[in-house]
Amino acid sequence: MTTHTTPTTSAPDHSGDVRNRNRGRVERHDKRVRAVFAGHVVADTTRPLLVWEVPYFPTYYLPRDDVRTGLLEFTDRTRTSPTRGTGRIGHLRLGAHTATDAVTEYPESPIELLRDHVRLDFGAMDAWFEEDEQIYTHPRDPYVRIDILPSSRHVRVDVDGVTVADTRGARLLFETNLPTRYYLPKPDVRLDLLEPSDTVTHCPYKGQAEYWSVRVGETPVPDLVWSYPTPLPESERIAGFVCVPQEHAEVSVDGVRV
Numbered sequence: 001m002t003t004h005t006t007p008t009t010s011a012p013d014h015s016g017d018v019r020n021r022n023r024g025r026v027e028r029h030d031k032r033v034r035a036v037f038a039g040h041v042v043a044d045t046t047r048p049l050l051v052w053e054v055p056y057f058p059t060y061y062l063p064r065d066d067v068r069t070g071l072l073e074f075t076d077r078t079r080t081s082p083t084r085g086t087g088r089i090g091h092l093r094l095g096a097h098t099a100t101d102a103v104t105e106y107p108e109s110p111i112e113l114l115r116d117h118v119r120l121d122f123g124a125m126d127a128w129f130e131e132d133e134q135i136y137t138h139p140r141d142p143y144v145r146i147d148i149l150p151s152s153r154h155v156r157v158d159v160d161g162v163t164v165a166d167t168r169g170a171r172l173l174f175e176t177n178l179p180t181r182y183y184l185p186k187p188d189v190r191l192d193l194l195e196p197s198d199t200v201t202h203c204p205y206k207g208q209a210e211y212w213s214v215r216v217g218e219t220p221v222p223d224l225v226w227s228y229p230t231p232l233p234e235s236e237r238i239a240g241f242v243c244v245p246q247e248h249a250e251v252s253v254d255g256v257r258v
Helices: 016-024 235-236
Strands: 027-030 035-036 038-046 050-052 057-063 072-081 087-092 096-106 117-120 127-130 133-135 146-151 157-158 164-167 170-175 181-184 194-203 207-214 223-227 250-253
Touching: 035 057, 038 057, 038 087, 038 117, 072 096, 146 235, 157 181, 170 235, 194 223
Parallel strands: none
Antiparallel strands: 027 050, 035 038, 035 127, 050 057, 057 117, 072 087, 087 096, 096 117, 127 133, 146 170, 157 164, 157 250, 170 181, 194 207, 207 223
16 A cells, blocks of 8 residues: 655644643533443433543543442552543443443542542443434544535545546535545546445544445555445535545645645
8 A cells, every 4th residue: 555644735733732722621511421331321411521531532421420330340450640640440230241441430530520420431331322312432522523515626536546536526524633534426436446345433423434445456455435324414415425535545636735
């Protein structure tokens, strides 16, 4: 696979700004949040905290009063955070089902808001709901915005010297703190070069993505192209369009490499 690490034009790198802005960030929210495990609601609250454990997205911390704490079994093990302090690690057990190391609490955290809250590992639960809508991957960041705009600019995509797409009907997706993505209508894509993949990913803002590999020589480039066939409502403008990331292909807009 040919990759290019020195594009002729590039977007500003705001990653340092994001890290500084979100370090130790904790906010109260009013959404009703429910966590489901082994077919049962194990937490149900209208008083969640959003905590940025990593700079780019938050996780939920839930009041102990709104969690089925009788299902929690804490161990002697701990984990340490420079902002949250020392956390106790525990398991969640319900009948024959166990979510190992899926619980953390910080009873003596320097961040006072966290002291009576519990963190349930997002991926260890069967499902999460904000109000009555299921969410995926991680909680949505209230400061992330997605804009999708139709564009008549000339977008061309080349992979290893072969033109894979050429269009004036792209949809440009602008997402906070991420590169612009160019979504291309399938009639303007060399579908004969695409091979379906079993890979599936989820985005909390766009939904479930399917993937294709691209074969322009003897060896296919795996999972290079993705699409959201049935995106979430805020991203419905890219339904059925395909994207090839500029990090791993030559994407040009009006003749200028991005």
